[in-house]
Amino acid sequence: MATDGNAALIERDLAHLVHPLQHNAAHQGGRVWVSGEGAWLTDADGRRFIDGLSGLWNVSAGHGRRELVDAASAQMMRLPYASGYSGSTNERAIELGERLAGITAEGINRFFFTSGGGEASDSNFKMARSYWKMKGRPEKTKVIARQWGYHGVTLAAMSATGMAPYWGLFEPRVPGFVHIPSPYPYFYDAPAGVSPGVAAANELEQAILREGPETVAMFIAEPVQGAGGVIVPPDDYFPRIREICDAYDVLLVADEVITGFGRTGRMFGMEHWGVKPDLIQFAKAVTSGYFPLGGIGISDEIAATLAQADTPWMHAYTYSAHPVGCAVALAMLDIVEGEDFPAQAARKGERLIGGLREAIGDHPNVGEVRGLGLMAAVELVRDRDSRQTFDPADKVGPRVLGEVMDRGLFTRVRGDVLCLAPPIVTRDEDIDRIVEIVHESVTAVLGRG
Ligand SMILES: Cc1ncc(COP(=O)(O)O)c(C=O)c1O
Numbered sequence: 262m263a264t265d266g267n268a269a270l271i272e273r274d275l276a277h278l279v280h281p282l283q284h285n286a287a288h289q290g291g292r293v294w295v296s297g298e299g300a301w302l303t304d305a306d307g308r309r310f311i312d313g314l315s316g317l318w319n320v321s322a323g324h325g326r327r328e329l330v331d332a333a334s335a336q337m338m339r340l341p342y343a344s345g346y347s348g349s350t351n352e353r354a355i356e357l358g359e360r361l362a363g364i365t366a367e368g369i370n371r372f373f374f375t376s377g378g379g380e381a382s383d384s385n386f387k388m389a390r391s392y393w394k395m396k397g398r399p400e401k402t403k404v405i406a407r408q409w410g411y412h413g414v415t416l417a418a419m420s421a422t423g424m425a426p427y428w429g430l431f432e433p434r435v436p437g438f439v440h441i442p443s444p445y446p447y448f449y450d451a452p453a454g455v456s457p458g459v460a461a462a463n464e465l466e467q468a469i470l471r472e473g474p475e476t477v478a479m480f481i482a483e484p485v486q487g488a489g490g491v492i493v494p495p496d497d498y499f500p501r502i503r504e505i506c507d508a509y510d511v512l513l514v515a516d517e518v519i520t521g522f523g524r525t526g527r528m529f530g531m532e533h534w535g536v537k538p539d540l541i542q543f544a545k546a547v548t549s550g551y552f553p554l555g556g557i558g559i560s561d562e563i564a565a566t567l568a569q570a571d572t573p574w575m576h577a578y579t580y581s582a583h584p585v586g587c588a589v590a591l592a593m594l595d596i597v598e599g600e601d602f603p604a605q606a607a608r609k610g611e612r613l614i615g616g617l618r619e620a621i622g623d624h625p626n627v628g629e630v631r632g633l634g635l636m637a638a639v640e641l642v643r644d645r646d647s648r649q650t651f652d653p654a655d656k657v658g659p660r661v662l663g664e665v666m667d668r669g670l671f672t673r674v675r676g677d678v679l680c681l682a683p684p685i686v687t688r689d690e691d692i693d694r695i696v697e698i699v700h701e702s703v704t705a706v707l708g709r710g
Pocket of ligand 1: 317376377378379380382411412413414483487488516517518519544545555
């Protein structure tokens with residue numbers, strides 16, 4: 262097993278690897294992870310950390326789950342791979358489609374599988390465009406997305422992602438992607454007489470009218486914006502979005518890549534508001550990260566249109582419907598349902614968010630502590646009342662992250678927003694330790710206020 266310590270391994274890593282978000286300076290102090298158990302990770306120096314973001318929001322069942330490993334290994338022995346292209350399929354994919362039909366929104370009953378979330382975004386862009394072509398409306402091609410939305414980084418998914426730092430080096434973006442403001446309650450100023458949720462939703466109507474309804478194929482939104490900083494919309498936001506999409510024949514796509522499978526306290530995030538999307542996408546916790554798998558789910562109306570087409574839907578991945586991924590997902594669904602992940606996330610989320618509010622909610626540099634289920638964020642600002650943000654050059658977020666890491670909590674920041682989404686199996690005492698660490702770290706950088 263690994264004999265080198267963390268620093269030596271990082272040096273070897275830097276010689277030959279290019280990483281996601283590659284940045285040599287940031288990687289210098291990086292960790293090399295060698296093992297995990299439950300909500301805990303161990304690095305190459307033997308130091309233990311709480312996995313504060315469940316890897317990248319995916320390892321919700323925690324590390325070391327024998328059931329997931331056994332499912333993968335049994336399927337690898339029986340049938341490690343088979344083409345998923347039309348004319349060829351496998352038992353596990355069929356079973357997973359049946360299971361997903363039972364837990365996704367009513368009217369979503371057919372699924373296409375991918376290797377992850379970005380491919381799921383691309384699959385939905387192409388599904389939406391092809392649907393409108395099959396309906397005789399080929400000019401409906403545009404995608405409306407939101408600022409602070411994250412949908413992956415393939416060239417098309419990146420063009421939907423609403424964070425400019427992801428674009429810079431890779432411009433030009435794919436044409437036909439438009440962004441509207443996010444329903445960001447802390448920063449969003451609604452006009453008088455309209456609730457912030459409805460006002461933010463109405464931005465979609467204005468964008469559709471600006472672009473021309475006959476050109477807009479779909480609107481994509483995460484129920485709770487995750488990587489953008491755990492932004493929870495007001496309760497009246499998505500019901501109004503649904504009305505607008507219906508009024509202008511725009512498909513509503515729910516990106517449940519982070520929010521799916523219990524994370525927000527419901528099986529899928531959109532259930533909080535009783536809103537039924539036309540298309541969904543999922544990835545991450547569907548296998549708890551034990552195998553790369555994602556996918557989309559399509560409405561009965563879209564499925565019926567696709568079924569009548571006389572030409573093939575020319576979209577495909579070698580690893581679509583991977584039997585091992587599907588086997589792991591089936592074992593994961595047993596865990597999600599058997600251990601009632603939605604209820605656990607709701608209860609532990611209250612403990613985490615309530616604990617953070619009590620510990621640092623009144624701190625003058627804490628703009629807000631927010632979250633839904635077991636996903637939470639602490640928004641750090643120069644002044645909470647005027648909502649004045651820090652100068653990015655002050656690097657407040659990264660400094661707090663450094664303190665957090667020193668105290669044994671591994672997570673990420675978006676600017677000055679500290680994001681938290683530990684595994685749903687995290688023990689109560691570890692949730693309390695996260696609160697303690699965040700409290701100590703915020704006061705270490707910003708004082709007691
Ligand atoms: C909401 C959402 N959609 C899509 C993606 C992209 O997934 P992947 O990194 O598997 O391509 C992510 C990744 O964080 C995500 O959070």
